[in-house]
Amino acid sequence: MLKVDELNVYYGRIHALRDVSMQVESGKVVSMVGANGAGKSTLMMTLAGVLKPESGTITYDNEPLADTPYKVLAQGICLVPERRRLYANLTVKENLMMGAHLRKDRAAINTDIDRMMDLFPIMRERVKQYAGTLSGGEQQMVAIARGLMSRPKILMLDEPSLGLAPLIIRQVFDTIIQLKQEGMTILLTEQNAFQALEISDYAYVLETGSVSLHGPGKELLEDTRVQEAYLGIKQKTVKEL
Amino acid sequence: MQMLMQTIVTGLAVGGIYALMAVGYSLIFSILNFSNFAYGGIIMLGSYMGFYALTLLHVPFAAALALSMLGAAALSFLNERIAYSSLRKRHAPSLYFMISAMGTSIFLENMVYATLGSSYNAYPEIFGQSSISLFGSTIGKLDLFAIIFSLIAIYIMNYFIQHTRTGIAIRAASYDSEVSQINGVNLSAVIGLVFILAGLLAGVSGVFLGMKYMAYPTMGWITNKAYISAVIGGLGSLPGAVVGGLILGVLESLVSVYVSSLLRDVFSFTFLIVLLLVMPSGLFGKYLEEKV
Incomplete structure (x- = not known):
């Protein structure tokens, strides 16, 4: 199990992640949804060992996670970076x-x-x-x-649907479902909240660097706050937060 | 006709040495994206090591060449660890690397001035003045050996870069060092290795330059020619560096013989400027752009 506790990360002078706590249980698909600039990629890059946290802990199976990318990979955590970045x-x-x-x-x-x-x-x-x-x-x-x-134990996919045609996005999500069925643990970030929440066992909503909501994917899909902010669904009666 | 053949062969011999230097230069450029001006200093020290191995230790030529290669490789590695690695860890812009490289280059040159003096050191005759006849022209054995050995060294280097897993990692890291680390590359180790490989080539070129022109403190400036070769071929491209080196060597030799040897360097730099105006990315400009 990957566990993040009270993580604070600065990106230059920007306080990009504020006291973020989350966890990924093995065999599950966990997603991080949120708008552009909410800190999703910062979290992924920090987990991968590319960015260094200011404070907070990251543990994997109760061992501290390495802080150098190649050692993180050796521990079985692999990031597929945003925008693919093939050679x-x-x-x-x-x-x-x-x-x-x-x-x-x-x-x-x-x-x-x-x-x-x-x-x-x-x-x-x-x-x-x-x-x-x-x-x-x-x-x-x-x-x-x-x-x-x-052969990772946890596959981290950062915005796998970014910039792709709808038909291709469907294929990407089908692949994620297939990997999940094969037992792969997946941490996913997506702007495409609807599709991500649909296939997630658990999800976190990131807003300007902090976790504002979390819960099982299906529950978040029903949550009015998520629906209004990320799924473009307007409620007939405006509820107070 | 015979004159032309001979000029071309001489040009190829010099071009082979340019190509060796240009490949070393390009390797470093492709992974760290800056021109390592200290490379000339490493070549110069490699040349001195070969010279002293032959004259003081009296070892056979092959051993002197090997010593010079290993010594230059070690120096090149130290060059990176001392002058660049801390800049790298702080993500300094390339300009800082270049300034540090210039500093290293000036330091090495003056250190040799201060300790070994400014004299020109002629290598002992290895191949004598002997020459062999080929296609009706006479070729010095040194030139022939330089051409063959340079091309073999470059071939092995290219094979390593293209076909081994470490070679693939070097190419991957030179395209995107951050992602290569995510894929498990220990970047510091790979950069160290690249400097060692470039150092091995610096040792070979240092010995050949010493045999052809003597060993002296400022001989490292000849790497300007390696730089021109690399730019002609397209900076960062290894096949480009080889072709660029050979083209430059042959053209220089033709200019020296048919125009004037005084105009040789004027020609080289004019050629560089004109080429950059016409083909800014050189003959084998860098690889395809990433598709977003």
């Missing part, structure tokens, strides 16, 4: 191999590359192409596959 100068296959950079089991790496092709059949025709030549949707598939290549 455009590497081929699709090389991108996948980079995902498995810390692994030593060569034979199993090759089997896993094959498995990724089964998961995303479109990649099979693209293995030798430079990742920079792929469409946005294809790049997102490769980015998720690259993350899976590390």
Whole structure:
């Protein structure tokens, strides 16, 4: 279980995360929803060890989480960063191999590359192409596959639907559901609150750096405050908060 | 015709050395995005190490070459750890790296002036004045050896970068160092390795330059030519650096023979400026832009 307690992170001079506490239980899909600039990516980058917290603790299975990215990955937590950020100068296959950079089991790496092709059949025709030549949707598939290549215990997906066409977004969410069924633990951030909440076991709403609401995904979907702020549903009677 | 052949071969020999330096330069540029002006100092010290290995230790040439490569690799590694790593950890802009590199370069040069003096040190004759005939022209054995050895060294380096997992990690880190770390790359180790690889090439080029032109404190300035080669090929591109080095070497040699050797450097820098006006990203400009 990944547990975050009273986390404070500054991004330059901006107090980007304020006393954020949350947890991700294994086998669950947990999402962080919130507007642009709410601090979702800051949280992900901090968990991945890229940003350093000012105060607060992050533990994974009761051990403190490392503060260096490659050590975090070695502990089994892998981030698929926002905007995909594939290595455009590497081929699709090389991108996948980079995902498995810390692994030593060569034979199993090759089997896993094959498995990724089964998961995303479109990649099979693209293995030798430079990742920079792929469409946005294809790049997102490769980015998720690259993350899976590390055989993570927790997969963190930062805004996987950003900038994609609705049909492709559907595919991305289908993939997340499939991974969940295979038992993968997933931490997801999304602006696309409706779809994220629908597939989440638990969710947190981030507003200007702090958690304003949390609860099971389905419950938040019913919450009037969430509906008004993030799902664009107007209530007939305005309730006091 | 025979004259032309000979000029081209001489040009290729010099070009091979330019290519070696340009590849080392480009490797560092591609991962840290700044021009490592201290590289010339490393080459100069590599050349001195080869010279002293031959004249004081009296080791065979192959051993002197190996010593020089290892010594230059160690210096290059220290260069990064002392002068750049703290800047890197504080995310300093490239300009600071360049200033630090210039400082290192001036320091190394003056340290050699102060301790070893400003004299020009001629390498002992390794290949004698012997030459062999090829296609009707005579080629010095040194030139031939330089061409072959440079190309082999570059080939091995390129194979390593293109086909090994560590090589892929170097290319990945040079494209996006932050994401490479998220993928498990120990960035500090990879950067250290890149400086070691560049140092190995600096050792080879230092010894060849010493054999061709002698070892002296300011010889590092010849890396200007490596810089031009790298820019001709497209900064950051390794095949570009090789092609750029060979083109520059041959053109310089043609200018020296058919125009005037005094105009050689004027030509090189004019060529650079014109090329940048016409093809700002060089022959093999950097890879495809990321699609958002």
